[in-house]
Amino acid sequence: MSLNLLKGVAGAALTAVAVLAAPLAAQARELVLYNWSDYTPPELLKRFTAETGINITLDLYDSNESMLAKLKAGGSGYDVVVPSDYMVKIMADEGMLVDIGVHDMPNFKNVEGPLKSPYFDPERKYTAPYMYGTTSFSYDTGAIKGLEASWKEFYEPREELRGKIAVLNDQVEVINNALRYLGLPLCNESPADMKKVQELLLKQKPFVALYNSDGTHERLAAKEVVMHMQWNGAAHRAKMALPSVEYVYAKEGISLWADNFAVPVGAKNIEEAKIFINWMMDPKNIAEASNFTGYMGAIPAAAPYLDDAMKADPAVVPPEGMDKLFVMAKPCDVKAKELMDKVWTNVRK
Amino acid sequence: MSDNPLRRFPGTGTAALAFFVFLYAPVVVLIALSFNSGRSSTLWEGFTFDWYGVVLDNPDILRAAKNSLIVGTISTVLSTMLATLAAIGLDRARFRGMNAVNSVIALPLVVPEIVTAVATLIFFLSIGLKLGLGTVILAHVVFCIPFAYLPIKARLEGMPIAYREAAADLYANEWQTFRRVTLPLLWPGVIAGAMLAFITSLDDFVITYFVAGPGASTLPIYIFASLRMGVTPEVNAISSLMLVVSILFVSVSAWIGRRSK
Numbered sequence: 001m002s003l004n005l006l007k008g009v010a011g012a013a014l015t016a017v018a019v020l021a022a023p024l025a026a027q028a029r030e031l032v033l034y035n036w037s038d039y040t041p042p043e044l045l046k047r048f049t050a051e052t053g054i055n056i057t058l059d060l061y062d063s064n065e066s067m068l069a070k071l072k073a074g075g076s077g078y079d080v081v082v083p084s085d086y087m088v089k090i091m092a093d094e095g096m097l098v099d100i101g102v103h104d105m106p107n108f109k110n111v112e113g114p115l116k117s118p119y120f121d122p123e124r125k126y127t128a129p130y131m132y133g134t135t136s137f138s139y140d141t142g143a144i145k146g147l148e149a150s151w152k153e154f155y156e157p158r159e160e161l162r163g164k165i166a167v168l169n170d171q172v173e174v175i176n177n178a179l180r181y182l183g184l185p186l187c188n189e190s191p192a193d194m195k196k197v198q199e200l201l202l203k204q205k206p207f208v209a210l211y212n213s214d215g216t217h218e219r220l221a222a223k224e225v226v227m228h229m230q231w232n233g234a235a236h237r238a239k240m241a242l243p244s245v246e247y248v249y250a251k252e253g254i255s256l257w258a259d260n261f262a263v264p265v266g267a268k269n270i271e272e273a274k275i276f277i278n279w280m281m282d283p284k285n286i287a288e289a290s291n292f293t294g295y296m297g298a299i300p301a302a303a304p305y306l307d308d309a310m311k312a313d314p315a316v317v318p319p320e321g322m323d324k325l326f327v328m329a330k331p332c333d334v335k336a337k338e339l340m341d342k343v344w345t346n347v348r349k
Numbered sequence: 350m351s352d353n354p355l356r357r358f359p360g361t362g363t364a365a366l367a368f369f370v371f372l373y374a375p376v377v378v379l380i381a382l383s384f385n386s387g388r389s390s391t392l393w394e395g396f397t398f399d400w401y402g403v404v405l406d407n408p409d410i411l412r413a414a415k416n417s418l419i420v421g422t423i424s425t426v427l428s429t430m431l432a433t434l435a436a437i438g439l440d441r442a443r444f445r446g447m448n449a450v451n452s453v454i455a456l457p458l459v460v461p462e463i464v465t466a467v468a469t470l471i472f473f474l475s476i477g478l479k480l481g482l483g484t485v486i487l488a489h490v491v492f493c494i495p496f497a498y499l500p501i502k503a504r505l506e507g508m509p510i511a512y513r514e515a516a517a518d519l520y521a522n523e524w525q526t527f528r529r530v531t532l533p534l535l536w537p538g539v540i541a542g543a544m545l546a547f548i549t550s551l552d553d554f555v556i557t558y559f560v561a562g563p564g565a566s567t568l569p570i571y572i573f574a575s576l577r578m579g580v581t582p583e584v585n586a587i588s589s590l591m592l593v594v595s596i597l598f599v600s601v602s603a604w605i606g607r608r609s610k
Contacts, residue, residue, distance in 0.1 A: 032563040037574040042408055057564040058409055060574035074474045077481070077563035214576055222387075 030055045031272040034078040036259070037062060039131070041292035048279060054272050071096060071264050079267040080276060085258045086331045088127050089120040097126040098263040100274055107281035115258055115298035119330055127260035128277045129298035131233075131289065134326055135173050135255040138220060138235040138315070139227040142244035151181035151250045154229065155200050157207045164226040166219055169211040171344035173229065173255055174201070176329050180252040187332035194339045201347045211348065220245055233294035235315040247315035249322045256326035258298070376592065383585035400582040410587060413571035416482060417551055420567060424489035425547040431490070432497035433539055436505050437531070455499075457492040465492060466559035473560060480562030488560045489550045496549045497542035504538025537605045544602035548595050
């Protein structure tokens with residue numbers, strides 16, 4: 001009797017699990033968006049659903065690498081992902097992206113400038129631009145004045161900044177901008193050049209309070225540090241909280257990066273994904289996203305819809321001629337990467 | 350004079366105090382900052398309940414919370430059922446390999462979570478199971494079993510066999526004995542085990558992170574992804590709410606355990 005009872009209960013339990021594990025057939029049209037955290041306005045997604053009848057499920061990730069790992073580890077079922085420039089190249093080369101013919105979409109006509117045909121997807125077959133930005137450094141003009149628009153102020157700081165600088169925990173950004181400051185080529189394969197970079201970073205280290213990429217805007221706004229390497233959108237957010245924050249366009253050049261919409265292989269709702277991507281290239285929609293994130297979309301026609309605070313902030317809308325300082329770094333070869341790793345390990349230990 | 354032998358060692362009280370401060374100060378700070386009117390994670394700017402409103406108004410947080418509750422509830426029910434069956438099945442059983450069976454049941458407690466996570470993911474992919482809420486529930490059922498099993502087993506071992514023998518003397522069959530005698534006496538252990546299983550499921554990050562598919566993000570995953578923007582008051586508020594739930598469940602579990610002795 002008890003054996004039958006055990007069998008019955010165990011059978012019921014296993015049946016319940018099996019039912020739960022089986023994917024349920026979707027009734028309505030839907031779309032699963034896999035995006036960075038704090039990068040998608042909830043109201044915008046609600047409006048998309050209202051206008052198109054497509055329900056959106058939003059999942060979040062914290063880095064390009066964790067998104068890639070999830071997709072490689074069988075995370076099929078995501079319909080739209082948002083990889084950065086270098087990650088698009090990696091994913092496209094590995095055959096992980098669907099050719100959705102972005103260049104043929106009606107709203108692609110709104111895309112202008114260097115992001116119309118970027119190195120990572122020159123024909124815009126796989127990706128549509130979402131947000132783009134730059135990486136430089138910001139500082140509190142209330143705490144220190146008269147700084148030159150140069151990486152010198154960041155890598156060879158003034159004595160009063162000892163222990164008051166925060167650096168992104170990002171070896172590519174830190175090393176690339178150091179190479180720019182030293183006038184050396186990026187993706188550098190020369191051990192002698194990279195030794196100079198290492199010496200520069202070790203000399204800077206006593207001035208560094210921490211290496212951290214999380215919540216950079218709050219750290220600066222709360223005056224925990226005086227200077228912070230950061231993305232321009234984070235600088236804008238910091239300025240909203242602390243108006244004395246200034247974003248520097250370093251004369252030696254600064255990093256340009258771009259996040260993009262793409263459809264991964266294994267996506268179930270490709271047509272819905274195309275509708276969403278085209279919808280997001282509408283000036284009004286991308287402007288709403290820009291107002292939320294503090295970053296710009298690659299659609300100049302969105303300018304009239306931007307918040308006044310966005311338009312007025314040089315960190316977001318670069319002053320005339322500053323865009324010539326923007327350099328989009330391409331992924332480096334193995335030798336350069338190994339040297340970068342070595343330098344970063346020595347600096348961080 | 351206290352008979353506590355630790356009292357003879359000078360500095361024990363101070364060390365204990367330092368230990369508890371080290372353990373709980375971050376928790377107290379986290380809760381306090383969830384009521385901070387400013388967005389700073391370090392500077393106090395005033396008192397407000399606003400962030401809890403923001404949390405409860407965020408559809409993504411609510412979806413993650415709903416997923417956490419679905420996973421927690423279903424995996425708790427299933428793991429507690431299986432743990433109860435295992436405890437009863439193994440109660441007073443004597444066979445070769447008995448210790449090995451107990452060790453296997455307790456294995457998820459000693460195997461590093463990252464190992465379990467990777468192994469579970471590989472297993473799911475190899476049998477062609479699509480990652481989603483179902484795979485999260487399956488994984489949680491497995492690692493919650495020992496948490497439910499141990500209190501139930503302990504309760505069962507402390508239960509005099511005379512009660513069941515008396516029921517048999519009164520012509521109760523096995524099912525009647527189980528329903529009328531064993532289960533009512535076992536119930537506090539089952540509840541305590543279920544609560545431990547629920548909290549373990551609710552708080553799990555590593556295994557969930559590996560086996561969750563589209564739309565299956567739980568609160569710990571949401572919190573982790575949100576940290577890219579820094580430890581904001583919203584994150585503090587969600588964490589505080591989870592903490593309150595955890596403390597509540599653990600306290601009730603401990604109270605039931607004490608009361609039933």
